[in-house]
Amino acid sequence: MKICPQLFLAMFGLGLLPLSPSAIAADQPRTVDESRARDVVSFDDDWRFFKGEAESAEQSAFDDAGWRALSVPHDWSIEGPFDEKAPTRGDGGFLPSGVSWYRKHFALPEARDDRRVFIEFGGVMANSEVWLNGHSLGKRPFGYVSFRYELTPYLQPGRNVLAVRADTSAQPAARWYTGAGIYRHVRLITTGAVRFDHWGVFVSTPEVRDTEAAVKVQARVVNSGEAERAVSLRIRILDPEGRTVATAEGVARTLAAGATDDFVENVVVKAPQRWDLETPRLYRAVVDVRSAGGTLDDEAVSFGIREFHFEAATGFWLNGRNFKIKGVCLHEDGGAFGAAIPLRVWEDRLEALRALGVNAVRTAHNPFSPAFLALCDRMGFLVMDEVLDAWTVAKRPYDYHLYFADWGLIDTRDTVRRDRNHPSIILYSAGNEIHDTRKPESAKLTLASLIEVYHREDPTRPVTQAIFRPNATGDYKNGFADMLDVVGQNYREREILDAHRQNPARKIIGTENNHLSTAWVALRDHAPYAGQFIWTGIDYLGESRRWPLIATDFGLLLRTGLPRPRGYERMSWWSDTPMVRIARSLSERAAPVADPGYETAAQMQVQAQQQKEPELLSDWTPQNGSAHEEIVEVFSNCDDVELFLNERSLGSLPKPENARPRMWKVGYEPGTIRAVGKNGGQVAAVHELRTAGAPAKLVLTAKRTRIADNWDDVIMVDAQVADANGERAPSATMPVEFSISGPGVIAAVDNGDNASHEPFQAARRTTFDGRCQAFVKATASTGRIVLSASASGLEGASIEFEATR
Numbered sequence: 001m002k003i004c005p006q007l008f009l010a011m012f013g014l015g016l017l018p019l020s021p022s023a024i025a026a027d028q029p030r031t032v033d034e035s036r037a038r039d040v041v042s043f044d045d046d047w048r049f050f051k052g053e054a055e056s057a058e059q060s061a062f063d064d065a066g067w068r069a070l071s072v073p074h075d076w077s078i079e080g081p082f083d084e085k086a087p088t089r090g091d092g093g094f095l096p097s098g099v100s101w102y103r104k105h106f107a108l109p110e111a112r113d114d115r116r117v118f119i120e121f122g123g124v125m126a127n128s129e130v131w132l133n134g135h136s137l138g139k140r141p142f143g144y145v146s147f148r149y150e151l152t153p154y155l156q157p158g159r160n161v162l163a164v165r166a167d168t169s170a171q172p173a174a175r176w177y178t179g180a181g182i183y184r185h186v187r188l189i190t191t192g193a194v195r196f197d198h199w200g201v202f203v204s205t206p207e208v209r210d211t212e213a214a215v216k217v218q219a220r221v222v223n224s225g226e227a228e229r230a231v232s233l234r235i236r237i238l239d240p241e242g243r244t245v246a247t248a249e250g251v252a253r254t255l256a257a258g259a260t261d262d263f264v265e266n267v268v269v270k271a272p273q274r275w276d277l278e279t280p281r282l283y284r285a286v287v288d289v290r291s292a293g294g295t296l297d298d299e300a301v302s303f304g305i306r307e308f309h310f311e312a313a314t315g316f317w318l319n320g321r322n323f324k325i326k327g328v329c330l331h332e333d334g335g336a337f338g339a340a341i342p343l344r345v346w347e348d349r350l351e352a353l354r355a356l357g358v359n360a361v362r363t364a365h366n367p368f369s370p371a372f373l374a375l376c377d378r379m380g381f382l383v384m385d386e387v388l389d390a391w392t393v394a395k396r397p398y399d400y401h402l403y404f405a406d407w408g409l410i411d412t413r414d415t416v417r418r419d420r421n422h423p424s425i426i427l428y429s430a431g432n433e434i435h436d437t438r439k440p441e442s443a444k445l446t447l448a449s450l451i452e453v454y455h456r457e458d459p460t461r462p463v464t465q466a467i468f469r470p471n472a473t474g475d476y477k478n479g480f481a482d483m484l485d486v487v488g489q490n491y492r493e494r495e496i497l498d499a500h501r502q503n504p505a506r507k508i509i510g511t512e513n514n515h516l517s518t519a520w521v522a523l524r525d526h527a528p529y530a531g532q533f534i535w536t537g538i539d540y541l542g543e544s545r546r547w548p549l550i551a552t553d554f555g556l557l558l559r560t561g562l563p564r565p566r567g568y569e570r571m572s573w574w575s576d577t578p579m580v581r582i583a584r585s586l587s588e589r590a591a592p593v594a595d596p597g598y599e600t601a602a603q604m605q606v607q608a609q610q611q612k613e614p615e616l617l618s619d620w621t622p623q624n625g626s627a628h629e630e631i632v633e634v635f636s637n638c639d640d641v642e643l644f645l646n647e648r649s650l651g652s653l654p655k656p657e658n659a660r661p662r663m664w665k666v667g668y669e670p671g672t673i674r675a676v677g678k679n680g681g682q683v684a685a686v687h688e689l690r691t692a693g694a695p696a697k698l699v700l701t702a703k704r705t706r707i708a709d710n711w712d713d714v715i716m717v718d719a720q721v722a723d724a725n726g727e728r729a730p731s732a733t734m735p736v737e738f739s740i741s742g743p744g745v746i747a748a749v750d751n752g753d754n755a756s757h758e759p760f761q762a763a764r765r766t767t768f769d770g771r772c773q774a775f776v777k778a779t780a781s782t783g784r785i786v787l788s789a790s791a792s793g794l795e796g797a798s799i800e801f802e803a804t805r
Contacts, residue, residue: 043186058131060161077180078338082757087171090544097168114193120148122184127167144366170398177541193225195297199417208307213272223255234288235356240281246351275304275423280380297783304423310507315530327360331540335559336760343712356573362533365432376424386429393435416457433468464488466511488777493522517659551754558752563618572635578684580636580677583613619730620689633661638677646671693723697795709781730770743780778803
């Protein structure tokens with residue numbers, strides 16, 4: 001069966017529509033059709049896995065009958081256990097590392113003579129080697145890059161065995177949790193001898209006007225056959241509704257046997273529908289390699305028609321609009337799922353971040369999966385695409401510095417080729433806090449080589465870098481910073497603003513910034529400052545400084561995707577929707593410190609403790625139920641906020657110019673505390689908290705009731721301990737038992753507690769802040785799924801879902 005372009009896009013993260021059960025369901029194994037130009041099939045199912053070393057496991061005759069059967073994506077490290085003495089240490093969340101093997105037995109139909117077969121891995125963590133029938137296909141040390149190998153020379157009629165060895169033994173190898181194993185999707189690609197090179201089709205929009213847009217299609221074509229061929233390109237552009245709106249047919253030219261050549265065609269799209277944050281409209285370019293009237297290979301590429309640029313005086317512009325980039329840094333872990341993250345988890349998280357006013361993501365500090373980037377395309381998020389956390393100087397003993405000399409330019413090249421069609425990407429980052437800058441002359445040579453790769457492979461996007469302590473290393477004086485298209489700097493907002501004053505031609509952006517109001521005001525009040533990326537958008541596994549913590553709590557969201565109180569403070573600055581939110585503070589905020597000088601996330605954590613950054617709680621149920629004073633903070637973007645306790649007004653406060661929260665000292669009494677936000681004297685937003693009584697029951701809630709039978713779909717169920725009136729009891733700490741019936745499984749459990757060592761792959765979780773979560777997947781395309789929850793002494797609860805295709 002031939003995979004049509006639409007299904008190809010949906011299968012592998014280049015789809016046009018928001019994630020939905022029908023879109024997710026396209027990512028299923030499909031049968032190869034030998035009669036067509038290109039076939040792409042999922043290779044995720046029916047692997048066998050072994051944790052540990054296995055001598056001769058690369059040989060096809062090796063007996064793997066006793067190995068664990070599973071499907072990928074798969075992260076075995078997240079299965080635990082947590083161990084204070086784990087070699088990964090706190091950087092890796094105290095989770096296990098080591099050698100693992102995967103083997104897959106498969107057969108292909110009888111091949112035509114010119115068929116070429118490739119295996120493509122979205123990502124293998126880490127130091128991978130791949131064999132087919134005992135023949136080594138290659139090695140890739142970097143666990144975050146996608147790669148492929150050709151299988152054709154070693155394929156056998158009938159049975160074949162693919163073997164993959166991954167090795168994360170050498171630790172610590174990163175400053176955050178990385179996962180282990182084949183943690184992204186795998187696909188099998190079949191083409192003819194004349195084909196597009198790997199990631200060889202590049203679509204750009206060099207000129208965009210309201211009346212028309214120029215679309216440039218560049219394609220690298222390979223002839224691995226034994227005869228020359230006269231070949232040409234045929235282009236068809238489909239609009240977001242799937243209608244053909246432009247076509248082009250190139251002039252044929254001869255491609256010699258064994259040769260590779262670049263082809264370029266230009267087409268014009270009339271009255272283009274632009275890709276933008278609110279309207280992320282996506283076109284498709286269906287590109288064929290033609291010869292003698294027949295199609296030799298075909299690709300369908302999703303792209304967006306948009307114009308963006310940075311200006312030194314005014315910052316960022318998209319489609320003629322000037323606005324601030326309100327971004328967050330993210331690590332590529334999915335909490336309870338580790339590194340093998342169902343796409344629905346990302347969709348739910350991005351929806352929650354958008355509600356807080358976030359419009360951009362920095363992939364810290366490595367390439368994310370292509371499916372994640374495609375989701376940003378569909379949802380309308382801007383992306384800073386970052387590749388490396390180290391060049392030649394180590395941050396950890398076994399990190400990427402060991403491989404940079406051999407692989408740095410190759411991994412950068414491959415990432416740009418893979419990612420350059422995503423309209424969401426507006427910046428490439430050449431590195432994060434690179435320590436090589438202590439030797440500026442050699443660092444400049446390295447940066448120049450990286451920039452050359454970025455500009456050669458994609459001349460349409462600027463390059464930045466998350467500069468580390470530029471005044472200490474002289475980056476603004478020795479020419480290093482000015483090599484960048486856009487100067488990026490982590491923290492130290494005063495320094496980058498001073499750097500712009502010193503040279504007003506510099507385009508500037510904050511590549512990593514803290515949560516404090518002083519950082520936001522620096523962006524808000526300075527037009528040249530294009531944007532910031534907050535560290536971080538979501539709590540992430542690893543980078544713990546001490547046991548028992550297994551994760552880091554810098555997020556606007558918990559790792560479960562639920563907002564922290566500080567997320568609503570950010571919402572009060574970044575969202576245009578009128579809002580008001582109450583929080584209890586366990587201590588008074590320190591006076592604001594202009595430019596506190598954070599340099600790394602670790603130093604940020606220490607300095608936050610030194611400044612006694614308050615712990616915030618979203619409840620009106622303090623453990624001390626007697627009379628006492630509470631510090632109440634209210635986050636709001638409204639002009640005025642009035643606070644009420646049991647219907648008595650505690651006064652009204654205007655919006656502070658310094659963006660600090662509005663604060664009251666309140667004599668506690670049980671009941672209801674309510675904040676009313678007003679604009680122009682009219683009520684615009686209301687939020688209230690109520691005192692909870694004794695725990696009485698469990699309450700289950702979920703955003704959706706339908707779930708697709710697909711690896712990438714999952715539903716998070718929030719289980720709350722509540723009083724008789726349904727009010728969450730935040731101090732309730734008790735184990736909740738989950739059970740499921742029907743065609744579904746409990747894929748994971750969590751509670752957002754960064755000190756918990758309970759396993760994620762379980763049916764039991766202790767509540768934290770009065771709640772915990774279960775993640776449900778479907779195991780069939782139809783049927784009723786019922787998730788039930790119980791806890792000692794409480795009334796149980798259940799919730800129903802419908803499995804779909």
